[in-house]
Amino acid sequence: MNFDHVLPVSSGGPPPFADAREAKEWLKLLPLINTQQSSLELRELLAHLNQSRIDALELLKSLELLREAVHTTGEGLHIHFVGKPLPLAPNELQRWQETLTLWTLFETAYVRCWRAAEENTGVLAEHRALIAERALRYALFEARGYLQIYRPVPATVWQKMFDYYRQAEESGISRTTVRDSLIEIHGSSMPQAMLIHALLLVAGGARQLTGKQLLWLDKRLDVLAARTSLAPHSPALPGKTCLQIDLALPAPALRASRPLSGETVREIDTLALAQVLTKRIKLLREGELPQKLGLGTEFGPQSVEALLVELYRRWCEQPSERPVRPAPPLKTANAALGLANVQRLVDAGRMPPPPEDVASLSKRDLEAIQLFGHASGERHSAPKISAVTEPWQILQSTAQELLLCRPASSATRIGLQQLIGIALEEGQTLLGVVRSLEETQEKLEIGLRLLPGVPQPVMARALDLARLGQDKYNEALLLPAAPALKVPASLVVPVTWHRQGRLLDIWDGESLSRVRLVQALERGSDYERVLFAPAGS
Incomplete structure (x- = not known):
């Protein structure tokens, strides 16, 4: 491997410290409690080290001392951009770029050590496997950074990882186990596991994972990636093929309809992966807790089981080739985000306001009703608020899903599991939920899971809140029953409203029901x- 094409040209200047002992003293002054400041100081330090003439062995010792601080800082910055709706705000994007730079600089420093280890047979050469594992780990973190904001991993990042792995294979160290104290449970790993980790993280459907789910999967892959292997030929489930990569073509792992072949093709052992997942799914169904199985405490047993089942399908069964997109011209539809906004889109200003309670009428109105039988004609309904929409292009359409895109420069932010209404040119309005996101420099793509039925606008009020004086009606939607699909009628209400047995008043524009x-x-x-059911049933 030619290390020069991934390493910056060194100025050969003096290092910020001469050895690991001085690095330890520098670390004592790092303000870890302030992640943005510690990120700045670490980035400046690493950039200086990468340009300096520091001894490679002392550099390696210093990097090992810095690792925990770099991890603490990088992970502390996640709160600024992980799980945020797209497009990111300028300050969120800046924190993301700073985090990505931190991982890249740390990776570069280890690659400097790797080059020196390959060029000599001294003490440093004995640590080649450890250095390779570290370089691949921080290249993996760079790849993960793109997934955290729903961007595809660039080909340049895959190229680096594939080059590192080929060098590890040629040196005979790709499967050498090394100590890694920052990996939970086992405290060890190997260079090969780092590449598998990156490949499975992408193949796990990162476009459809929330920020919390992606971080959960990343943690679990520290262990799962070491339970499988990468080889020219690997076993798979009966009737299925393995996930494959071609080290000569930088790209994610795929299960293609036509399997790849050639000297540079490598396959992930998906049979071993299937066995590991199946065992854990079975134990969860038998009542075992996720934390007892090394699956963390972030989610409950049912949520973890659902995640593992989906990962089993993606990693071991389903083809991963992306379908061919239809050629232009594309249809355009107006979309509204958020429950209240979607309700206004469906309603289009036609529904009259719900009737007022006697308790909400003013003294003057009550006197008018007693004298004349109706309230003063001076009372007016609140002005109707129109739905706020923006145009999206429809890339794909099925009975249950839509794939839409818009320019990435649009300011309206959108996130996973968000409600969206789609007004088609034919006059039909569909109700969907955002199930996937992917952003490039030119456009933002979203995949929608369509909810069954034609949405109808309603207004809803919780009785227990009305008794406390919060008698305002809120926008909601009614999805009528779909007998052909065996789907009962349902209500779409504001988040946190559901409580079993709770009573709601529903106004559909003509009548009020409970x-x-x-x-x-x-x-x-x-x-x-x-x-829901009628209140008296």
């Missing part, structure tokens, strides 16, 4: 979909 909430079907970031 219903009882029965069961929550799903919960998104800004809505809940619930089953």
Whole structure:
């Protein structure tokens, strides 16, 4: 491997410290409690080290001392951009870029050590496997950084990782186990596991994972990636093929309809992966807790089981080739985000306001009703608020899903599990939930899961809140029953509204009815979909 094309030209200047002992003293003054300041100081230090003439062995010792501080700082910056709706705000994007730079500088420093280790047979050469594991780990963190903001991993990042791995293979160290105290449970890893980790993280459907789910998967892959292997030929489930890469073509792993072949092709052992996942799914169904299985405490057993089942499908069964997109011209549709806004889109200003309670009338109105039988004609309904929409292009359309895109420069922010209404040119309005995101420099793509039924606008009020004086009606949607699909009628209400047995007043524009909430079907970031029954039943 030619290390020069991934290493910056060194100025050969004096290092910020001469050895690991001085690095330890420098570390004592790092303000870890202030992540932005510590990030700045670490980036400046690493940039200086990468340009200096510091001894390679002392550099390696210093990097090992700095690792925990770099991890603490980089992970502390996640709060600024992980799980945020797109497009990122300028300050969020800046924190992301700073974090990415931190990982890249740290990776570069280890690659400097690697080059020196390959050029001599001294003490440093004995640590080649450790250095390779570290270089691949921080290249993996760079790849993860793009996934955290729903961007595809650039080919340049894959190229680096593939070059590092080929060098590790040629040196016979790709499967050498090394100590890594920052990996939970085992405290060890190997260079090969770092590449598998990156490949499985992308193949796990990062476009559809929330920020919390992606971080959970990243943690679990520290262990899962070491339970499988990468080889020219690997086993798979009966009737299935492995996830494959071509080290000569920088790209994610795919399960293609036509398997790849050639000397540079490598396959992930998906049979071993399937066995590991199946065992954990079975134990979860038997009542075992996720933390007892090394699956963390971030999610409950049912959520973890659902995640593992989906990963099993993606890693071991489903083809991963992307379908061919239809050629232009593309249809355009107006989209509205958020429950209240979607309700206004569906309503289009046609529904009259709900009737007022006697308790909400003013003294003057009550006197007018007693004298004349109706309130003063001076009372006016609040002006109707129109839906705020923006145009999206429809890339793909099926009975259950839509794939839409818009320019990346649009200011309206959108996130996973958000409710969205789509007004088609034919006059039909569809209701969907954002299930995937991907942003490039030119456009933002979203995948929608369509909710069954034609949405109808309603206004809803919780009785227990009305008794406390919060008698305002809120925008909601009714999804009528779809007998052909065996789907009962449901209500889409504001998030946190569902409580079993709760009574709601529902106004559909013509009549007022009272219903009882029965069961929550799903919960998104800004809505809940619930089953209901007549209040007296």
